[in-house]
Amino acid sequence: MASGSSQVGSSSTADLKLQFAPFCSALEAGFWHQLTQKKLNDYRLDESPKCIKGYYYNGDPIGLPTRLTLEFSAFDVDGPTPARCCSAVGTLYNTNTLDAFKTADKKAMLEKEAKEIWDAIQSGAAVKEPSILCRFILLTFADLKKYHFYYWFCFPALCFLEGIRIIQPASTLEEVFSAREITALQEAYDGLCTRKGTTAIPYFLMKSVADGVEVALLEDWDHFFTDSSMVTVGVYDPCTLSQHPGWPLRNLLVLLAYRWGSSLDSVRILCFRDRTLQGSRSVQHSITFQIKLPELPLNSACPKSVGWEKNPKGAMGPRMVNLSECMDPKRLAESSVDLNLKLMRWRLVPSLDLDKVVNTKCLLLGAGTLGCNVARTLMGWGVRHITFVDNAKISYSNPVRQPLYEFEDCLAGGKSKAMAAVDRLTKIFPGVNAEGYNMSIPMPGHPVNFSEATLSQAQKDVEQLEKLISQHHVVFLLMDTRESRWLPTVIAASQRKLVVNAALGFDTFVVMRHGLKKPPANQDLPAGTDSSPSCSSTSSSSSTPAGSIPAVPASSLFSNIPGHKLGCYFCNDVVAPGDSTRDRTLDQQCTVSRPGLAMIAGALAVELMVSILQHSESGYAVASSSDDRMNEPPTSLGLVPHQIRGFLSRFDNVLPASLAFDKCTACSPIVLDHYEREGFHFLSKVFNSSHSFLEDLTGLTLLHQETQAAEIWDMSDDESI
Numbered sequence: 001m002a003s004g005s006s007q008v009g010s011s012s013t014a015d016l017k018l019q020f021a022p023f024c025s026a027l028e029a030g031f032w033h034q035l036t037q038k039k040l041n042d043y044r045l046d047e048s049p050k051c052i053k054g055y056y057y058n059g060d061p062i063g064l065p066t067r068l069t070l071e072f073s074a075f076d077v078d079g080p081t082p083a084r085c086c087s088a089v090g091t092l093y094n095t096n097t098l099d100a101f102k103t104a105d106k107k108a109m110l111e112k113e114a115k116e117i118w119d120a121i122q123s124g125a126a127v128k129e130p131s132i133l134c135r136f137i138l139l140t141f142a143d144l145k146k147y148h149f150y151y152w153f154c155f156p157a158l159c160f161l162e163g164i165r166i167i168q169p170a171s172t173l174e175e176v177f178s179a180r181e182i183t184a185l186q187e188a189y190d191g192l193c194t195r196k197g198t199t200a201i202p203y204f205l206m207k208s209v210a211d212g213v214e215v216a217l218l219e220d221w222d223h224f225f226t227d228s229s230m231v232t233v234g235v236y237d238p239c240t241l242s243q244h245p246g247w248p249l250r251n252l253l254v255l256l257a258y259r260w261g262s263s264l265d266s267v268r269i270l271c272f273r274d275r276t277l278q279g280s281r282s283v284q285h286s287i288t289f290q291i292k293l294p295e296l297p298l299n300s301a302c303p304k305s306v307g308w309e310k311n312p313k314g315a316m317g318p319r320m321v322n323l324s325e326c327m328d329p330k331r332l333a334e335s336s337v338d339l340n341l342k343l344m345r346w347r348l349v350p351s352l353d354l355d356k357v358v359n360t361k362c363l364l365l366g367a368g369t370l371g372c373n374v375a376r377t378l379m380g381w382g383v384r385h386i387t388f389v390d391n392a393k394i395s396y397s398n399p400v401r402q403p404l405y406e407f408e409d410c411l412a413g414g415k416s417k418a419m420a421a422v423d424r425l426t427k428i429f430p431g432v433n434a435e436g437y438n439m440s441i442p443m444p445g446h447p448v449n450f451s452e453a454t455l456s457q458a459q460k461d462v463e464q465l466e467k468l469i470s471q472h473h474v475v476f477l478l479m480d481t482r483e484s485r486w487l488p489t490v491i492a493a494s495q496r497k498l499v500v501n502a503a504l505g506f507d508t509f510v511v512m513r514h515g516l517k518k519p520p521a522n523q524d525l526p527a528g529t530d531s532s533p534s535c536s537s538t539s540s541s542s543s544t545p546a547g548s549i550p551a552v553p554a555s556s557l558f559s560n561i562p563g564h565k566l567g568c569y570f571c572n573d574v575v576a577p578g579d580s581t582r583d584r585t586l587d588q589q590c591t592v593s594r595p596g597l598a599m600i601a602g603a604l605a606v607e608l609m610v611s612i613l614q615h616s617e618s619g620y621a622v623a624s625s626s627d628d629r630m631n632e633p634p635t636s637l638g639l640v641p642h643q644i645r646g647f648l649s650r651f652d653n654v655l656p657a658s659l660a661f662d663k664c665t666a667c668s669p670i671v672l673d674h675y676e677r678e679g680f681h682f683l684s685k686v687f688n689s690s691h692s693f694l695e696d697l698t699g700l701t702l703l704h705q706e707t708q709a710a711e712i713w714d715m716s717d718d719e720s721i
Contacts, residue, residue, distance in 0.1 A: 018164040018291055021239040023056070023136075023247045024065035025153040025309055025319075030072030032142075032149050032323055035094070038075060039142055040339065043094060044346040050092040053077045054136065055085040056238040056248070058200075059275045062285075066239045066246045068136060068155070084274065086202045086236050086248075090136035101141035101150055101318070106308060109137055113156045114305035121255045127219050130203045133251035137307075139318075144339050147332065152318035153309040157250040160294045160303070164253060167266050168290035170243045176288050184212030186283050189234075189272065192217070203252055206232040206270060221260065228263050232288075237271035242287065245271045254303065257296040266292050334431040341382050351636045354382065356613045361385040363468055365441065365488055366478030367417040368392070369593075370502050372404040373602030374476055375425060381610055385433045386425060387468060388418040391440045401595060439464060443483040445578035447688045458687065459680050466491055474609055477501040477569065478602075483577035487683070489568055489666040490675050493517055498612065498619040501569045502605040504593045509601040511608055512643040515566030515660050515667065516619035561657050563620035566642050571661040574700055576691035594648055604644050611637045623657040663703060665694040 043050070054070040068088060073079050081087040091113065095101040113135060120126040126133055137154035173182050185206065192215050193199055205216045205224050215234070216224040225231055233256065239246030249269065256267060273286045296303075311317040324332060345352050362378055364371045367390035375386055393414035399405045404424040409415045418436035425434040439461050442448055448458035465488060469475055475492050477485045477499060485501065492499045492514065499514035570577065614635040615621040624639035633639050642657040662668055674682045674697070685693060695701045 016166040016169065018166050018289075019244050020157075020250055021066045021241055021244050021246050023068045023153070023155045023238075023309070025138075025151075026067040026069040027151070027321070028069065028071040029323060031070045031074050032321065034072045034075055035140065035142055035149070036144060036335070039094065039144065040342040045096055047093070047095055047100070050075075050094065051077050052090050052092045052138065053079075053081075054088045054090060055081050056088060056134075056246075057082075057085045058236050058238050058273050059084060060238070060240050061275070062240045062242075064240055068153075068238075070138075081198075081200075083199045086134070086200045087131060088134045088136055089131065090138055093137070093139045095139070095141045098141050098143070098150065101139065104139055106139070106152070106154070109139070110154055110156055110305055110307060111302075113137055113154070114158060114307075115302050117156060117251055118158060118254075118302040121251075121258050124259075126251075126255050127221075127259065130218050130252070130255075133255060134202060134248045145336070147322065147324040147335075149321050149323065150318055151321070154307045155247055155309065156305050156307040157247065158254040158303040158305055159250075160254070160257070160296075162294055164294065165292045166289060167292050168268075170271075170287045170289040172242075173284055173286050173288065181208060181213055182283065185215070186274075186281075188213050188215040191215075200236055202236045202248060204234040204272075206234050228260075229265065230268065231260075231264060232268040232270055234270040234272045237273055237286070239271065240273075242285075245269065245287075245289075253291075253293065254296065257293040258298070258300070261293045261296055264293060266290050330430045333429060337379075337382055337429065337431070340380075349636045353614060357610055358382040358384060360474055360609075360613065361387075361472040362474050362476060362609075363387045363389070363472035364476045364478060365389045365484075366476075366480070367404075367421045367436075368398075368478070368480060369401045369598040370478035370504070370602050370605075371417075371476075372402040372421065373599050374478060374502070374605055375421065376403060376428075377603050377606040379425065379429055379432060381606060384431065385472075387434070387472065388421045388436045389439060389441070389465070389468065390416075390418040390421075390436075391438055392417050394420060401598065437464065437468070441465060441479070441484050441487055442683065442687050443481070444486050444576065444686050444689075444694065445483055445691060448684065449688050455684070458684070462487070462680055462683060466495075469497055470495055472497070474498045474500060476605060476609075478605075485569055486577045486666055486686075489514065489570065490671060493568065493667040494672050494676055498609070499568070500605050500609050502601045503569070504597050504601060506592060507594050507597065507648040509593075509597055509646045509648075510643060511601055511604045511646075512569065513563075513566070513608060513612060513619065514568040515571075516563050517667070517672075518564040518620075561623045561642065561659055563617065563622065565660055566623055567658040567660045568664060568667040570666040571664045572658060573665070574663075574703065576665040576694035576698075576700065578691040597646075597648060600646065600648075604646075607637075608641070608644065611635055611640050615640050624655060625657050626655040628655075663698040663700050665698055665700070668698055670698055 052070065052074045053076070054068045054074060056066070056068050060067070077089065093104065093109065095104065117126070117132060117135060120129075120132045135156060137156065139152045139154075141150040143149070173185075177185070189201070189204065192204060193201055196217075201217070203218050205218060205221060207214055207225065233252070235245065235249045235252060237246045238248065249271070256264070268288060268290045271287045272283065274281070274283050275285055276282070308316060311319050341354050341358075345354070358381075360383055362383055362385065364374055364386060367388040371388065371390065375388070378386055394405050394409040394417055395414055396410045399407055399410065404421045405417075409420050416436070416438045418438050422434040422436040425432050442458045442461055448454050469488065469491050475488060475497055477488060479485055489499065496517055496519060498516060500511070501514065502511045503509065612618055612621060614637050621634065621640045623642035624634065625641065628639055639655070641655040644653055644655060646653045660667060665671065671694070692701065695704075
């Protein structure tokens with residue numbers, strides 16, 4: 001290519017000028033995949049130059065362009081180069097916006113890279129490490145929402161203003177060397193590569209000797225050539241044209257002219273091409289020609305440079321590749337979900353541990369209004385494993401409040417909520433691993449001993465629930481009755497599983513995490529904690545409609561409560577759970593709430609879980625309170641409260657924290673001990689007995705009697721005054 005032109009041509013004049021076949025960029029899909037991962041996980045908003053590596057090959061069949069290839073390994077600069085390929089180190093400029101890509105100062109980029117090559121030539125570094133001569137620039141913008149990748153390559157080349165005169169046109173090896181010399185050349189080159197521990201050397205020196213051919217590295221010039229009248233320099237040439245060399249020769253000629261040009265009348269160039277044809281290796285298609293190097297004084301300034309690649313239309317401009325068309329839509333969906341989450345870490349939460357969230361297995365007990373909203377929010381956080389448990393069918397009133405269902409789901413008696421929820425999640429995001437179980441949860445006050453079949457089914461349901469809780473990391477209690485939460489609370493407390501509970505009133509809600517019990521083998525408590533039993537409120541849920549929430553506990557006055565001493569949903573009640581739907585009117589049997597309440601509570605339940613997972617102590621984290629709102633938050637996402645109690649009429653939330661109640665009917669030591677020792681035998685007593693069974697067991701009955709006696713004593717004292 002004459003002085004700056006990027007076109008390959010020919011001339012029949014006596015004053016023939018050397019032309020070069022420019023590089024053509026070849027980027028594999030693996031490169032874009034790696035760039036995507038680097039952008040999301042490492043670079044983020046960093047636009048500083050990055051070092052990458054490509055390679056070129058000299059054994060392509062005739063007709064293929066001179067290619068520089070970048071694949072998935074391009075970001076591992078110190079990694080291996082494919083066999084029989086030469087490496088080329090480049091600079092990646094990845095921009096954050098398309099506008100930045102378009103307005104980047106490409107002239108300055110080229111001049112900077114060319115100056116570095118020129119400095120390496122002047123200092124002699126390019127002689128010791130000739131790969132410096134074959135550098136490149138890659139300017140990119142990755143539109144990761146559409147998977148459109150914009151890019152522009154530059155292969156910097158220093159130019160002689162007057163061009164390079166050809167003394168002897170290109171000839172094949174057979175026209176210049178004997179068969180013995182060609183064989184000797186191939187063997188000598190292989191030997192040089194072996195000594196250097198590689199399979200390809202970009203530039204080498206060659207001379208004929210009595211018994212064949214000798215080759216050497218570029219740095220051996222001064223003692224290799226004793227006669228400068230005939231100097232042969234070899235280049236590992238990726239070009240397949242019969243009359244023209246490839247781009248890697250350009251900067252080498254500048255180096256030769258600067259270092260040895262004054263002592264050379266001419267130089268013979270050997271474009272070494274090592275091709276395998278029909279299983280047989282051949283270098284016969286290599287070409288050689290003789291040139292006259294222009295003068296390049298030692299005090300010369302950096303020569304003019306060219307190198308920006310033309311687009312497919314032959315104009316100076318970038319290229320674009322659309323990978324969305326060749327990617328599996330399901331993979332695209334997964335990548336897009338990950339993108340939205342990883343963007344949080346770029347500016348807002350750099351320390352966010354997404355793996356903890358994405359890999360969390362969540363069990364949702366209840367697939368109604370709360371369950372649907374919790375599931376959607378979990379998917380927004382990238383949670384892949386979601387399991388539903390519900391025994392209800394979809395009714396006509398459900399779809400407007402429960403976003404996983406539609407009108408068609410109500411027909412013919414209604415689909416199973418658990419199964420329909422799984423189907424809808426899979427349609428929303430095929431990458432989710434969703435399961436559904438159409439089953440009942442045995443409850444206190446709901447007898448199961450009417451028949452052997454009923455008792456057997458209840459036992460199977462208990463065993464299934466125990467298995468499901470053991471297989472998941474977090475259990476969400478999203479049912480619409482108080483008593484349905486009792487059994488999973490007991491099982492999860494016994495298995496030391498994190499429980500997030502959400503309950504609704506008309507315009508109030510509570511979202512809370514249950515205290516995470518310390519394993520029996522670890523009795524050490526965090527320093528500064530109090531081992532005294534909690535105070536409990538005297539609120540009773542037995543007189544409130546289904547779906548109501550416990551009152552704010554008196555024990556919320558405590559602060560700095562560690563996670564293992566926090567109370568559960570039942571710790572603030574002094575009445576055991578029973579059948580809350582008996583003798584109720586329709587409005588009392590249903591959870592009648594303001595329509596937006598479930599969305600708020602469901603979202604907060606998931607956000608509470610995520611905040612807990614970001615804490616170094618997870619479920620054992622000390623509970624944040626309302627007083628902590630002005631303090632430094634314990635996690636990158638903020639506070640980790642015990643409870644969030646919302647009052648929609650006032651648009652207000654409070655963050656109370658309460659100690660575990662030693663007489664709790666669900667998580668107290670005596671209940672857990674009986675459950676772990678007696679199993680279903682103990683549970684069947686609870687299911688078939690009135691609430692007095694649990695109250696007698698835990699000591700609540702005695703507490704009631706003592707309270708009543710104290711009240712009578714106080715009244716008698718008042719009357720005596």
